[in-house]
Amino acid sequence: MITPAHPPIAITGIGLVTPAGIGREATWERVCSGIPTAARDPALTGLPVDLACRVPDFEPARHLPGVTVRHLDRYSQFALLAAREAVADAGLDPATWDGDRTAVVIGSAAGGVATLEHQHSRLLELGPALVSPLTMPMFLPNMAAGYLAIDLNAHGPVVHTSTACASGATAIAAAADLLRTGACDVVVSGGADAMITPLCAAAFHRLGALSRRTDDPASASRPFDADRDGFVLAEGAGVLVLEREADARRRAAAPYALLVGHGASSDAHHLVRPDRSGAGITRALLTALADADVRSEEVDHVNAHGTGTPLNDITEARVLARVLGQRGAVTSTKGVTGHLMGAAGAVEAALTALTLSHQLIPPTANLHRLQPGIAVDIVARHARSTRLRFAVSTSLGFGGHNAALVLRAA
């Protein structure tokens, strides 16, 4: 047996708050159903594009005390709920664990941007005296991580990552490194964003990034389809509990999957457009596979970034075809969930772990006519039950950030 260069990291807990549902099971079920969640959003009424995938029936006061609800922006509320679910799922108790050896790494693209927008309008309308003193603690993008540390009694390294739409994947990679170096024993790691705001929607629309299919919202998020025209803005959080596999086995925890490698790169090409050559994505992917000591032909499945923008999908699919050939079955769960921004990489890492534990690949929703030129096996229409050992989750962000995580069935 080849000794791996790094100790494998066990994913022992998963928490999800997504447009597909509040909770891990609800999200998994909806994602596997392939039924999209996009709808016209009342908060965006009057904008050229008013489509969004919103966390359904989210009433924070049902889950959290009033003071906590008041002190946390929506993105931190998502992170907190997902983190508590993940920790409970892992069978760990923050009251009794060694907090000094517990870390938190949470990615977010925009932090509490809704708070910032709201308070900015108060400043303009009512004056500086009526700006809430909570504005900064609610807005700052590190505050989800900071609050989780308080809530979870985590006194080890507490870090925020920001690589736009790759933030969640970057967070999990950083978390794995904390475990590899022995800086801590448990990491609560993931991503959270709540960017369904008029300013964000208008700004993404001005970039030409959003689907304009307002007459048929359910069909708007259509990764890899020939008729795709952009992504649908979504919100939520995904949080994992990570431990070194040996530690998890010692306490008889059953991992969903193992995180065995990660890689990152930069396109260093353009502020928002991917490098069409795919060189950056390829480098992240190959680095991650090398880190995991996995050959490209061993990859059974890829949970792709697959946003549904014309340029992302063709660029990414070409890289996957070149690196993996026809072997890996590819899906984009964004067809159901929309694009969760900085949470996407974490939610999709969680879904990849669930895919391995269930040996079931969720379908890419709305894929009716494959984009010509895409030569990979994309799972469409129905979830596919198959034997899976190695899987990859890719995440790409504005700014040219590329991240890849390699997971192995436990």
Add this chain to the structure above:
Amino acid sequence: MSDIRDHLVALLGDTFEVDPATIRPDATLSELGLDSLGVAELLVVLQERWGVPLDEGLGGDDLTVESLTAVVTELRADT
């Protein structure tokens, strides 16, 4: 004055989740569990509701239910 006091008491009980039994006239905001951030939050709500300028030079968490009510009442009378 009683409207202002009633509003303050309701705010402390409902928004700040202070046990209503402890909200006595001479209780300081600090005794009621408000830290400096909580006091700053409370002052913003009172300013907005009563249209008076309040700042933290007022005495912060040493303010009592009664003294804060009196300050708002006086400022209202001045406007």
